[in-house]
Amino acid sequence: xxxxxxxxxxxxxxxxxxxxxxxxxxxxxxxxxxxxxxxxxxxxxxxxxxxxxxxxxxxxxxxxxxxxxxxxxxxxxxxxxxxxxxxxxxxxxxxxxxxxxxxxxxxxxxxxxxxxxxxxxxxxxxxxxxxxxxxxxxxxxxxxxxxxxxxxxxxxxxxxxxxxxxxxx
Numbered sequence: 109x110x111x112x113x114x115x116x117x118x119x120x121x122x123x124x125x126x127x128x129x130x131x132x133x134x135x136x137x138x139x140x141x142x143x144x145x146x147x148x149x150x151x152x153x154x155x156x157x158x159x160x161x162x163x164x165x166x167x168x169x170x171x172x173x174x175x176x177x178x179x180x181x182x183x184x185x186x187x188x189x190x191x192x193x194x195x196x197x198x199x200x201x202x203x204x205x206x207x208x209x210x211x212x213x214x215x216x217x218x219x220x221x222x223x224x225x226x227x228x229x230x231x232x233x234x235x236x237x238x239x240x241x242x243x244x245x246x247x248x249x250x251x252x253x254x255x256x257x258x259x260x261x262x263x264x265x266x267x268x269x270x271x272x273x274x275x276x277x
Contacts, residue, residue, distance in 0.1 A: 116162050116229065120201075121174045122187045122236055124156035130183075131155075138237055138264075145259035149252060153238040158201060159216060163229035173228075177219050192277045196241040198248055199275040200260055203234040208269045237264070248276070 125131050131154065138152035159178055161170065174186040192198050204210045212233035220228045239256065241248045248256075253274060260272045 116164060118160060118162045119170045120189055121159045121161065121170060121178055122156050122190050123159070123174070123179050123184055124154055124186070125183060126185050127183050141259065141263045145255075145263065147252065147256060147259060149242045150239050150248070150256060151242065153197065153240045154236075155238075156236050158234045158236045159213070160203070160232040160234070161216075161220075161228050161230070164227040165225060166227075169225050169227075172223070173220055173225065176223060177216070192238070192275060194240075195247045195277055197277060198239050198253070200237040200239060200256065201234055201273045201275060202237070202260070202265045202270055203232055203273065205269055205271050 125134070134155040135152045138155055142148070142150050142152065157178075161173070170188050174188065175181070179186045190199075204213075210232050213231040216231040216233065217228055220231070237260075239248070241252075253276070257272060257274060261267050265272060
């Protein structure tokens with residue numbers, strides 16, 4: 109059993125579709141938003157669900173939670189604590205703001221307990237958009253990052269209850 113006195117750990121589990129048609133549809137929707145917003149130098153690489161878990165658990169628990177609870181192995185795959193590895197890429201993570209009820213996150217915590225995994229204190233559910241710069245650009249210029257953040261705030265989230273966090277390599 110995890111120690112209750114240990115510092116809380118945080119992990120982000122990314123769940124993404126392996127269905128080519130589903131991935132193409134999601135990317136096309138985001139790319140249409142980018143074009144309407146004048147961000148032709150950026151393209152959506154992938155859209156996926158993300159879950160942030162906080163608490164104390166055994167090292168193998170996030171893998172088990174992703175595999176047995178969050179991911180449909182027939183049409184989805186998952187990654188744990190993924191980071192944008194290549195220059196010219198970034199993640200735009202959309203989360204509920206602190207204090208806003210996250211019903212999916214609450215359900216995930218209850219479901220984790222039903223797997224007999226203890227120590228997960230909270231879960232947040234969100235969406236991740238993986239963005240890449242056009243092939244002629246080696247990295248995403250800071251001006252484009254600011255413009256992307258503004259566009260996402262206007263077009264892809266509800267700024268009253270959600271926020272976007274950009275993660276650069």
